[in-house]
Amino acid sequence: MQLQGLHHTTLAVEDMxxxxxxxxxxxxxxxxxxxxxxxxxxxGYALHLMPVAGGRAPADPARHIAFQVESLNGCARHxxxxxxxxYQMSLSMEKFPVRDADHPLDQGIGTLFLDDPEGNTLEFVERHRGIFAQYDDGY
Incomplete structure (x- = not known):
């Protein structure tokens, strides 16, 4: 069997x-x-918001969704x-607030994070930047 990629991710949502x-x-x-x-x-990738009543899991940055963006600085600006x-975050989960979109964005692992309205951690990744700069598409 050959997996072809990720199709979707589901988030449990209280306030749709x-x-x-x-x-x-x-x-x-x-x-x-x-x-x-x-x-x-x-x-070709989807996010499924699944309604739940009071069953949301506690926020945990180890459980997150990562979106690929064209420009990390453009994402921060937006x-x-x-x-x-x-914010940016280290492997030890130390957070570094981002207040300026023109910042080098090289804190932590070199990606960008944001918490959605229900506390889910989102990561924004620019290919070939930060921790991903050392990997190619073949891993």
Whole structure:
């Protein structure tokens, strides 16, 4: 068997309206034309927001979703302009707040993090930058 890639990730969601607004309006994901709790990146990967009643797991950065972005600095600029609080994080989970999109963004592992409205950790990765600079597409 040969796996071809990741298809989707699911997040347990308590407040669907807030989370849909965040992922569509803030991050730019697109709702599926029939099932609006399925959100696409437009690049063959989806995020499934699964409604739950009071069953959300506690926030844990070790459990996160990573999105690939064209530019980490552009991502930081976008998030800061939306009034959000991105940060960088070390392997020991030490957080480094990002307050300036023109910062080198080389703290921690060289990626960017953000917590969504329900506390889920999101990571933003620019290929060939930070911890990923030493790897190619073959690992």
């Amino acid at each position: 309206a807030t989370m849909l607004a965040f992922y569509t309006d803030t991050l730019g994901l697109k709702c599926h034309p029939v099932k609006n709790n399925w959100l696409g990146t437009g690049r 998030l800061l302009a939306k009034g959000l609080h991105p």
